Amino acid sequence: MTRRVTEVRSRTFRPALPPDALSLIQLGTLRTTYRGRGFFKDPFDVVLYQELIGRLRPATILEVGTKDGGSAVWFADQQAAHGIAARVVTVDVADPPVLDDPRVTCIRGDALALDRVLPDQVLATLARPWLVVEDSAHLFEASLAVLEFFDPRLQRRVRRRGGRDPRRPTATRHRLLESASVSPARSWSSPAQ
Numbered sequence: 494m495t496r497r498v499t500e501v502r503s504r505t506f507r508p509a510l511p512p513d514a515l516s517l518i519q520l521g522t523l524r525t526t527y528r529g530r531g532f533f534k535d536p537f538d539v540v541l542y543q544e545l546i547g548r549l550r551p552a553t554i555l556e557v558g559t560k561d562g563g564s565a566v567w568f569a570d571q572q573a574a575h576g577i578a579a580r581v582v583t584v585d586v587a588d589p590p591v592l593d594d595p596r597v598t599c600i601r602g603d604a605l606a607l608d609r610v611l612p613d614q615v616l617a618t619l620a621r622p623w624l625v626v627e628d629s630a631h632l633f634e635a636s637l638a639v640l641e642f643f644d645p646r647l648q649r650r651v652r653r654r655g656g657r658d659p660r661r662p663t664a665t666r667h668r669l670l671e672s673a674s675v676s677p678a679r680s681w682s683s684p685a686q
């Protein structure tokens with residue numbers, strides 16, 4: 494299997510783009526909309542996610558950090574564009590947006606206590622493979638809590654005889670953390686704070 498993960502310690506954190514360019518891209522990202530909703534993805538995210546969805550073909554996308562729901566609707570559209578029956582479950586500590594999209598389920602809940610809103614009986618109904626997207630507070634504690642919640646709930650895919658379909662991953666689960674690479678100090682605080 495090709496190793497795709499680079500350990501944080503071995504990263505240089507020297508981006509190819511100049512900091513000014515990255516700041517402008519970040520500003521643009523904060524103004525981006527998708528189908529009339531805030532959509533907080535930069536151009537690199539958009540390309541990487543569509544590539545990831547095409548390769549992993551997730552049956553369910555579990556997102557932590559809904560905001561306006563722009564990314565949840567975009568994820569569902571990306572699944573549909575790839576011929577996947579779209580299913581997105583998105584959790585946010587703030588009131589959920591009104592989406593009126595049967596493919597997307599919005600749940601109010603805290604990244605720090607996902608067991609309260611995503612009990613195992615509910616998770617058991619969600620088709621695999623899953624793609625888990627942690628895009629909530631952009632704080633260490635929140636990201637760690639999301640990883641710790643999902644890690645024991647993810648399953649490894651069993652390889653088929655005769656080799657695997659190159660479009661498919663070797664595991665049923667893949668996690669993606671969005672990092673605040675441009676402004677590491679900035680976080681998305683919850684309304685309670």
Ligand SMILES: C[S@@+](CC[C@H](N)C(=O)[O-])C[C@H]1O[C@@H](n2cnc3c(N)ncnc32)[C@H](O)[C@@H]1O
Nearest residue numbers: 532533558560564585586587603604629630681
């Ligand atoms: C970066 S925005 C999400 C953007 C959205 N995924 C998109 O790409 O359009 C971060 C969201 O995380 C939510 N948030 C912050 N802290 C949270 C927490 N502890 N648990 C759940 N959601 C949280 C905020 O309310 C905010 O809506």
